Amino acid sequence: MALLDVRNLTVRFDTPDGEVQAVSDLSFTMEKGECLGIVGESGSGKSQTFMAAMGLLADNGRATGDVLFGGANLLTAGEKQLNAIRGNKAAMVFQDHMTSLTPHMKVGRQMAEVLVRHRGLSAAAARDAAIAMLKRVQIPDPERRAAMYPHELSGGLRQRVMIAMSLLCHPELLIADEPTTALDVTVQALILDLIREVKEQDRTSVILITHDLGVVAGLADRVAVMYAGRIVELGDVAQIFAAPQHPYTQGLLACTPRLDDVGKVLKTISGQPPNLQRLPPGCAFAPRCPFKIAACAERPPLRPAAGGGLKACARDDIASINRAAS
Amino acid sequence: MTAPLLQVKDLKVHFPVRTGGVVIGRYQALRAVDGVSFDLAPGETLGIVGESGCGKTTLGRAVLQLLPVTSGAVTWLGQEMTGLGAAAVKAAREHMQIVFQDPLASLDPRMTAGDIIAEPLRNYHPELSRAEVTRRVGELMEQVGLLPAMVNRYPHEFSGGQCQRIGIARAMILKPKLVICDEPVSALDVSVRAQVVNLLKDLQKTFGLAMLFISHDLAVVRHISDRVLVLYLGKAMELATRESLYQAPRHPYTRALMSAVPIPDPVKERAKPRIILAGDLPSPLDPPSGCVFRTRCPKATAVCAAKEPVRETSAHGHDVWCHHWRE
Numbered sequence: 001m002a003l004l005d006v007r008n009l010t011v012r013f014d015t016p017d018g019e020v021q022a023v024s025d026l027s028f029t030m031e032k033g034e035c036l037g038i039v040g041e042s043g044s045g046k047s048q049t050f051m052a053a054m055g056l057l058a059d060n061g062r063a064t065g066d067v068l069f070g071g072a073n074l075l076t077a078g079e080k081q082l083n084a085i086r087g088n089k090a091a092m093v094f095q096d097h098m099t100s101l102t103p104h105m106k107v108g109r110q111m112a113e114v115l116v117r118h119r120g121l122s123a124a125a126a127r128d129a130a131i132a133m134l135k136r137v138q139i140p141d142p143e144r145r146a147a148m149y150p151h152e153l154s155g156g157l158r159q160r161v162m163i164a165m166s167l168l169c170h171p172e173l174l175i176a177d178e179p180t181t182a183l184d185v186t187v188q189a190l191i192l193d194l195i196r197e198v199k200e201q202d203r204t205s206v207i208l209i210t211h212d213l214g215v216v217a218g219l220a221d222r223v224a225v226m227y228a229g230r231i232v233e234l235g236d237v238a239q240i241f242a243a244p245q246h247p248y249t250q251g252l253l254a255c256t257p258r259l260d261d262v263g264k265v266l267k268t269i270s271g272q273p274p275n276l277q278r279l280p281p282g283c284a285f286a287p288r289c290p291f292k293i294a295a296c297a298e299r300p301p302l303r304p305a306a307g308g309g310l311k312a313c314a315r316d317d318i319a320s321i322n323r324a325a326s
Numbered sequence: 327m328t329a330p331l332l333q334v335k336d337l338k339v340h341f342p343v344r345t346g347g348v349v350i351g352r353y354q355a356l357r358a359v360d361g362v363s364f365d366l367a368p369g370e371t372l373g374i375v376g377e378s379g380c381g382k383t384t385l386g387r388a389v390l391q392l393l394p395v396t397s398g399a400v401t402w403l404g405q406e407m408t409g410l411g412a413a414a415v416k417a418a419r420e421h422m423q424i425v426f427q428d429p430l431a432s433l434d435p436r437m438t439a440g441d442i443i444a445e446p447l448r449n450y451h452p453e454l455s456r457a458e459v460t461r462r463v464g465e466l467m468e469q470v471g472l473l474p475a476m477v478n479r480y481p482h483e484f485s486g487g488q489c490q491r492i493g494i495a496r497a498m499i500l501k502p503k504l505v506i507c508d509e510p511v512s513a514l515d516v517s518v519r520a521q522v523v524n525l526l527k528d529l530q531k532t533f534g535l536a537m538l539f540i541s542h543d544l545a546v547v548r549h550i551s552d553r554v555l556v557l558y559l560g561k562a563m564e565l566a567t568r569e570s571l572y573q574a575p576r577h578p579y580t581r582a583l584m585s586a587v588p589i590p591d592p593v594k595e596r597a598k599p600r601i602i603l604a605g606d607l608p609s610p611l612d613p614p615s616g617c618v619f620r621t622r623c624p625k626a627t628a629v630c631a632a633k634e635p636v637r638e639t640s641a642h643g644h645d646v647w648c649h650h651w652r653e
Contacts, residue, residue, distance in 0.1 A: 186603045
């Protein structure tokens with residue numbers, strides 16, 4: 001049985017300008033021990049998919065569909081049941097390391113709280129376990145750091161504290177939402193190493209949400225590319241990067257400046273990211289797609305593609321067109 | 327070589343910071359930029375890279391005299407800028423413009439796109455007729471990829487990428503000789519970032535612009551720069567042509583920085599060697615003695631703590647500030 005099984009997840013928000021559908025009819029499964037990379041630009045629905053799964057949507061948001069995890073449907077579970085799962089079997093690490101920690105609580109105490117609540121440890125035992133976990137994530141001088149407030153730590157250390165906190169109950173699933181976006185590259189490299197270690201040593205399943213293709217390239221086993229609230233391509237990491245099947249994935253790869261080569265002119269994807277309130281009927285990427293045909297007026301389903309992955313694109317001849325062009 | 331457009335010599339920007347207790351406090355100097363020198367030729371792009379807190383933004387603003395300079399010289403077209411009166415600084419700024427990181431926050435929400443783009447022109451050339459201003463604004467909007475029909479819209483009606491195009495148009499309307507771009511694409515989505523990078527490259531060619539391109543993103547800097555200056559804790563580490571720097575970085579900090587940038591290729595990314603930097607960035611209030619990078623440098627020895635490295639130039643004209651760069 002899959003560790004996580006998302007079926008027909010749709011997330012809507014009521015806004016003053018009308019309803020916005022942030023995630024549309026999304027389905028995927030995830031196996032134990034794997035790392036699934038979720039790639040997309042702002043507004044692609046990559047964060048809201050997992051906020052909905054964890055019952056963390058804003059008040060004006062509603063989710064429909066099924067999110068099956070450990071025998072429970074997270075979308076219909078009550079607050080009590082969710083609280084027993086969140087931070088325990090499934091933990092989340094957020095992008096904003098400053099606002100995601102409680103500012104008026106010492107780091108050690110807010111970490112210990114997790115163990116007291118979920119595992120019923122005594123305060124002293126929880127504190128020791130928290131310090132051990134800080135050591136595990138390679139925070140130097142963990143006893144002293146545990147007695148500090150979040151603002152006394154650097155961004156990299158705060159992100160480490162968040163990861164340490166998320167690992168306290170040895171979760172089966174770690175959801176990392178842009179865990180390194182606010183960090184410098186040298187710090188980012190250390191945090192990614194840490195996530196890799198957690199995945200390999202503890203067999204923790206990891207969902208890595210990011211806009212940075214380089215980050216998923218180093219860590220993910222499979223990659224889902226999202227656009228306008230839908231998965232447009234899903235496949236093995238090697239295949240996604242070596243032979244992307246969807247024009248959007250191809251475009252993203254071509255327009256990412258790379259340190260290891262100097263192309264003369266950077267390729268671009270024309271136009272702007274979509275406005276979710278004014279999506280075209282049919283394929284949402286069609287207005288920006290160089291391969292648009294009449295069939296794109298109808299929304300393409302996610303279907304098997306060459307290379308063993310899935311794609312939501314009406315055409316099958318794009319690879320040969322690209323080969324002829326290059 | 328042509329005469330430099332801009333010469334920065336031993337520039338220092340220190341901010342007074344109150345530390346210590348509430349009652350008995352004292353002021354300490356935060357060394358944001360601490361003795362940086364470089365030249366910029368007309369039409370050249372100098373990339374300025376470094377991690378947060380390295381002083382790259384402060385350096386850009388000090389060049390424009392948007393911040394008080396502690397010591398050192400900024401020479402613009404042969405004229406010393408530091409210590410000039412407000413009127414003279416204003417006159418010089420006609421030819422040096424800036425594009426900011428946050429596209430929406432750097433535009434006045436109550437002004438239309440047209441007014442925002444026209445503002446520098448009205449400031450410096452009040453003699454121009456309304457029709458002439460409108461004509462130039464429309465022309466420039468087209469050049470930066472905005473529909474001139476959008477001239478009466480407000481910033482919130484544009485996407486992030488379009489707002490940045492407005493910011494770029496505002497910087498270009500006076501046909502400046504130098505544009506300082508402070509993280510101009512960092513806030514943009516990947517698909518839009520490439521468009522704006524290409525736009526800046528095109529404009530540079532069309533107008534023969536010089537640019538200071540300030541960014542933490544080494545891949546983008548490689549794409550756009552002729553030369554690159556690497557900063558760490560307010561000091562220059564390495565300054566070289568793009569090819570020389572990216573093909574053969576000499577400074578241990580540059581090497582560590584480059585090895586940390588993820589490459590969007592699973593095979594290469596998983597195979598590449600990485601240089602791990604130990605510890606955190608030291609405080610700019612109390613920088614390490616000698617070489618500021620020595621506390622995290624894998625090559626540091628006793629001499630690094632005792633003596634500050636001076637500029638050494640390799641056979642390829644590659645400047646390095648390191649005691650051990652030859653190793």
